[in-house]
Amino acid sequence: MTVLEKINAPQDVKKLSIAEMNNLAEDIRKAILNRVNSIGGHLGPDLGIAEATIAIHYVFNSPEDKFVYDVSHQVYPHKMLTGRKHGFLDSSRFHEISGYSNPSESEHDHFVIGHTSTSVSLATGLAKARDLKGEKYNVIALIGDGSLSGGEAYEGFNNAAELNSNMIIIVNDNEMSIAPNYGGLYKNLAELRKTNGQTVNNVFKAIGFDYYYVEEGNDIEALIRTFENVKDINHPTVVHIHTLKGKGYEPAVQDKETYHWQMPEFLNRESDNNGALSESYTSITKNFLLTKKQNNEPVIAITAATPGVFGFSADFREKMGKNFTDVGIAEEHAIAYASGLAKNGAKPVLCLMSSFVQRTYDQMSQDLALNNSPATVLIYWGGISGADMTHLCTFDIPLISNIPNIVYLAPTNKEEYMAMLEWSYNQNAHPVFIRVPSAELVSTGIPDDTDYSKLNKYKLVENGEKIAVIAAGSFFGLGQQVADELKKQTGIKATLINPRYLTGIDKELLETLKKEHKVVITLEDGELDGGFGEKVSRFYGNSDMKVLNFGAKKEFTDRVPIEELYKRYHLTKELIVQDIKEVL
């Protein structure tokens, strides 16, 4: 029996010797590799935090003492020590345990967390409530160095410093964000590491924190000593621990970026570049950017700490040189920075994932849209998915498309995407967002010569009668299927429309539909509330046209298989045709 198998709750950790705890750390790492190799997940940061998690549970008393794990990239060992080891040891039960902090799983988790930089703010709330109620216990936020670049983290630190009571922030410094860190703060962390925490330049002390440094952040004894020192401390304190990302799995130590997160079966894979040669929306984007760079244009590719998602490999970054910026986990800055770049004649192309563009609304509105800065923003992964509830990508259309001045485009194939990208890059009139299709690459083979400066002109793909299908972006293929199915079941040849613009209504085209059509349906790969289809419903409100909007319900779904969601939302050709027949 391994040590881990004997641990059912945090109190079991307290009975262990140092040697047993070191064995436990190895057991934890094996279990991490076991799970991630089976179902994918966060690898490097979890491997590195095993010892610290053991030391935390040895010293503190969860759940009375409350831990908040930033972004949950380091929460696996905590889960294993708090009654959830089956989620890492028993492959038949992996899916019972999510990859993120989740109170519905355990009283040892206090929040659902999956976006970065939130832990200190949330923990400050816990601590303040404790103080208001006159209670006594430790509140501990554990935040990685990467997450420190987000503005919410800073706002949290700034206010945590005002607590006149216990608050412990463990900064887990593994010298990496998802990709290498970027920004002035990281020079300070490097200096602190180099001087064993002794340099006078200390951003944490400067803003009012007590400060402890642990160079051997994978040494359980050293960690226990320091945690015992700060336990029950009566003022805000930072414990800066230096850990080894990927510890125990050498490829993850050598290539920290690649192994931050891994897909299933990575242990048996020879290379991570399988399929990288085939054409995709990602490769098209990269080639576009590299060509502009080679032509000496003032292009600048920007990411907020997730270059890998966009295929911005080390090689690509090197080729782009000064024409590439990874701003760190700082989406707000990324948008404002792009606005400044565009206003001064550079050509910013900012890539963001749908789930993370949520981190910047006011900047889209005030810094970008109000200034009509002609930046290009590419939104990846937008659409319904079986993702964890913290990483849903269903909300970007309502979020972005209701901001004035922004043009939000939804290409349906390669040629459209290339034409939109080229147009956006060259124009100077609008901030342009493009929802990069999350579906596989579709190519018509026919170059798209549309003039996209004529805003809100929908494309009439098939002219039919009675029923018009307006199918946006990655749901255009579904629209075609619906039209085919309608023909098959009813004999009606439906009109098929590719709207291309998510931010406006083609009044002229919609008006003409009134003549020969009774029903208009809209299809969008995202939340219906506040989205595209409702704008069409509003347009036809004063007419006899029937309108059916298809898309996602307003809800947070959690690892629900996509087929089940499509069924739930009536997003299959059969269910849609059935709904249409009911109103015919």
Place this chain on the structure above:
Amino acid sequence: MTVLEKINAPQDVKKLSIAEMNNLAEDIRKAILNRVNSIGGHLGPDLGIAEATIAIHYVFNSPEDKFVYDVSHQVYPHKMLTGRKHGFLDSSRFHEISGYSNPSESEHDHFVIGHTSTSVSLATGLAKARDLKGEKYNVIALIGDGSLSGGEAYEGFNNAAELNSNMIIIVNDNEMSIAPNYGGLYKNLAELRKTNGQTVNNVFKAIGFDYYYVEEGNDIEALIRTFENVKDINHPTVVHIHTLKGKGYEPAVQDKETYHWQMPEFLNRESDNNGALSESYTSITKNFLLTKKQNNEPVIAITAATPGVFGFSADFREKMGKNFTDVGIAEEHAIAYASGLAKNGAKPVLCLMSSFVQRTYDQMSQDLALNNSPATVLIYWGGISGADMTHLCTFDIPLISNIPNIVYLAPTNKEEYMAMLEWSYNQNAHPVFIRVPSAELVSTGIPDDTDYSKLNKYKLVENGEKIAVIAAGSFFGLGQQVADELKKQTGIKATLINPRYLTGIDKELLETLKKEHKVVITLEDGELDGGFGEKVSRFYGNSDMKVLNFGAKKEFTDRVPIEELYKRYHLTKELIVQDIKEVL
């Protein structure tokens, strides 16, 4: 002729002697008082920055050197020196010049700016574009100490530090935000001031900036010396200047919070508390909070640096004691903090202005809604207004109401507001937002005993036929007018509905309307796109019901009189009735 009258462009400043520049500072202050006393505006920060602005234009060369003024609270002197003095001297032309940075007014302004903490990010974009194009000039961001608490500012600093080129950030430290500062950062600024910039604790140096301190931030010679030192510097540099907020107008020096911003005619007013005794939504909220505090409940009132907007005076803050937090300009933190408080059994009531709730979408979604934390958030000033384009309050319904799990309520009178507030405070199931009516207090005199836990139950106020008017929140009064006008013009007694919930549809009630009604109209005081009415349109899409949605168009309006907007959007009873008659 005053010195100011002789200044037509920045080069005119360069010809002045120090004595003349000092006179110019006095002229500028008189002009500020002149304008603000006539049309209102930002007073204290502009009075304090006169000398620094003169020194900036003496040393640097605008517009080649580019200045970005954070939040525009300190932009008046800059406007006066860049060809816009008539906006401060000639009362017939005050309205030609906005109170905010505005490129359409002058080539010396580079962005429209009105929300805080954006300047460093925007300026970093300008500087990076300059470098990409191989150009040479100074890029200068001027940011007040108050604005430093916003996460976007920190994200900007973090990345500006990576520029290997010229970037000058002038931190205008007048020891105040809008209200007193709060947070660990401000302890550091105080220490820097106390030590003449010499303490080793230096947050700016810690994150990689060169650093200069000017204690006499209202001494033109001292400022010129330092600015000449840093002009054309080849790396990111902070110039920390200590200025006197309100300089030259003693009441503004003595009471910096009250005189941060002032209404017209403040010079002739004896007290700023006129009308403070009459009942209002503000006074009701304050009494509610104080009562909870007196009952020793774990209530906590939270503001993000604008306590005055909610009537949270110094006296109120003192009474609330530890049950009050001003988190600084840190709306993201405020939401996450409220979530943590609510999760740990405290009773947070967070007050935000509609325009500034925009600064926190992801926190509403991830930190609050995903966790279903039962915090209460009060949204003030929501609705169509004649505000500057940077301070519009028309977007909060689309922003908030499409986030799952959030309940967004729109009371129409005092009794409803009180019932909603009490319900929200006591329940533990949902994050609840309440759109505090921006209209004058309306009282029915009849306590509201609705059980608001029955979500999305609309209130049927008048049962009629043919036409149903669904009038939300502050537009309920307009709905009543429309019903009366319909009766007058057509004899039809319309059904009148107060929806009370902005986040959902009362399907049962809407279904029953189908029997006796042909037209449903919705009225909402905000943007139509993504808003409340479109949800009603979508609901009726498969039926014969005609639906007309009334609200604001998706656009940024800039100081357009509200009557003009109401006309433009058909938000008068006459225009609405006309539109209804067209579909009848």
